[in-house]
Amino acid sequence: MLTGKNKITYFDNAASSWPKPEVVYQAMDDFMRNIGGNPGRSGHRVSIAAARIIFEARESLAGLFGLADSSRIIFTANATEALNLAIKGALKKGGQVITSGFEHNSVMRPLRFLEQESKVQITSIGPSQDEMVDLRLLEKAITAQTKLIVSVHGSNVTGDIAPIEKISAIAKKHKIPFLVDASQTAGCMPIDLSRLEIDMLAFTGHKALLGPQGTGGLYIKEGIELAALKQGGTGSSSESERQPDFLPDKYESGTPNTVGIAGLGAGVKYILKTGIQEVWKKKKHLRAYLLKSLGSIDRIKIYGNLQPEGLAVVSFNLGDLSPSEIARQLSEKFAIMTRPGLHCSPLAHRTINTFPKGTLRASLSNFNTSQEIDHFIKCLKKIARNPA
Amino acid sequence: MFKKNSPESCVITFSAVYHALKAEKHFKGLGFKVKLIPVPRQISSNCGIALEFNFRDRERLAAVIQGARLAIENIYPLFKIL
Numbered sequence: 001m002l003t004g005k006n007k008i009t010y011f012d013n014a015a016s017s018w019p020k021p022e023v024v025y026q027a028m029d030d031f032m033r034n035i036g037g038n039p040g041r042s043g044h045r046v047s048i049a050a051a052r053i054i055f056e057a058r059e060s061l062a063g064l065f066g067l068a069d070s071s072r073i074i075f076t077a078n079a080t081e082a083l084n085l086a087i088k089g090a091l092k093k094g095g096q097v098i099t100s101g102f103e104h105n106s107v108m109r110p111l112r113f114l115e116q117e118s119k120v121q122i123t124s125i126g127p128s129q130d131e132m133v134d135l136r137l138l139e140k141a142i143t144a145q146t147k148l149i150v151s152v153h154g155s156n157v158t159g160d161i162a163p164i165e166k167i168s169a170i171a172k173k174h175k176i177p178f179l180v181d182a183s184q185t186a187g188c189m190p191i192d193l194s195r196l197e198i199d200m201l202a203f204t205g206h207k208a209l210l211g212p213q214g215t216g217g218l219y220i221k222e223g224i225e226l227a228a229l230k231q232g233g234t235g236s237s238s239e240s241e242r243q244p245d246f247l248p249d250k251y252e253s254g255t256p257n258t259v260g261i262a263g264l265g266a267g268v269k270y271i272l273k274t275g276i277q278e279v280w281k282k283k284k285h286l287r288a289y290l291l292k293s294l295g296s297i298d299r300i301k302i303y304g305n306l307q308p309e310g311l312a313v314v315s316f317n318l319g320d321l322s323p324s325e326i327a328r329q330l331s332e333k334f335a336i337m338t339r340p341g342l343h344c345s346p347l348a349h350r351t352i353n354t355f356p357k358g359t360l361r362a363s364l365s366n367f368n369t370s371q372e373i374d375h376f377i378k379c380l381k382k383i384a385r386n387p388a
Numbered sequence: 389m390f391k392k393n394s395p396e397s398c399v400i401t402f403s404a405v406y407h408a409l410k411a412e413k414h415f416k417g418l419g420f421k422v423k424l425i426p427v428p429r430q431i432s433s434n435c436g437i438a439l440e441f442n443f444r445d446r447e448r449l450a451a452v453i454q455g456a457r458l459a460i461e462n463i464y465p466l467f468k469i470l
Binding site for chain 1: 403404405406408409410413424425426427434435436437459
């Protein structure tokens with residue numbers, strides 16, 4: 001955190017995490033200043049050094065996700081691009097798609113786009129008494145036309161965790177591809193793809209993976225073939241005017257965001273060094289402390305299942321106050337950064353009955369502290385006492 | 389007068405940069421001395437970089453390639469022109 005008059009309390013890590021570990025800044029600076037070449041295009045040592053940065057980042061991610069073959073991880077500009085690749089690829093011939101009731105617009109908008117073109121029918125499944133997705137209703141919704149099941153892993157609105165292992169068992173039983181949106185969970189929660197029956201998993205680089213904006217990716221299980229979103233130069237098979245059919249080149253045309261991937265790779269290495277179990281433990285501790293502290297405020301309504309197994313992402317409303325007014329006062333009077341509104345997830349807000357007003361969301365990273373939570377609660381209480 | 393002597397090193401070519409780096413990491417992990425180089429002009433390859441290694445390691449290396457499912461294109465001996 002910054003000190004002195006520039007000190008801020010940054011509680012908007014579900015949008016973009018900040019700050020990053022020092023090694024992330026260093027890796028990006030080192031690439032820009034000392035390497036800078038185009039990865040693998042030219043064969044000289046600078047080009048090889050750039051290619052090695054991307055390769056190492058891919059290997060680190062494979063290590064984090066328990067994958068032996070890192071070529072199954074495709075780099076994209078963000079989770080949105082990864083989700084578009086997965087959704088448009090899997091639903092090329094149309095059909096029915098089943099989603100959770102907590103999907104972000106990065107899933108819903110590509111689906112609504114395909115729906116408008118009369119290609120797909122969308123069924124969204126709400127929560128049950130104790131799970132974020134009602135598994136019984138999910139299985140009942142499956143038809144012969146079901147071509148894809150999509151679920152967010154951790155909700156960017158409530159911080160709740162979807163039962164992806166149980167969903168994957170249903171998907172496998174009915175032989176339907178299963179896509180997971182791990183935007184909020186990759187980097188802070190253990191995800192073992194060698195054990196989980198997941199066909200595709202989209203992630204972003206700039207949240208819990210601690211990399212910069214403009215990075216993300218998609219894991220594609222062996223046997224899943226998608227139509228690439230773009231075609232172009234790959235540095236391989238240059239004599240051919242046709243796109244290569246092997247991974248990762250098939251889905252990675254054009255000069256990549258090497259500086260971004262350098263930062264992402266450093267972020268992932270930092271997480272591997274800390275240990276993902278340690279990261280997750282601290283995250284759950286912050287969640288528990290945040291929930292307990294918020295619970296001490298009068299007239300607060302906290303949304304979600306409030307289970308201990310969740311993210312340090314919490315949505316709430318304070319009496320009749322508008323979320324955007326609280327957020328404005330937190331920012332202007334107390335230098336606390338939160339996010340009000342619908343969090344690009346109107347479906348999730350409909351599911352928890354907070355549409356269209358929305359909620360105020362506080363989302364923490366492991367660089368946040370319990371002292372910052374105490375300060376946040378004190379300021380919220382001040383605003384509640386004196387809303388004008 | 390030019391004369392070819394026995395090969396000094398070999399290069400492995402690959403279909404893509406990813407496989408070249410994967411092979412480099414694998415061989416280095418096993419203690420082989422290998423180096424990524426631009427593909428020599430007398431060889432044609434789908435990818436601009438190749439992996440150079442010592443000629444005397446060729447048999448041990450070939451055995452590793454078979455066991456490790458490394459995707460390679462070709463292996464060439466490189467002669468030094470005197």
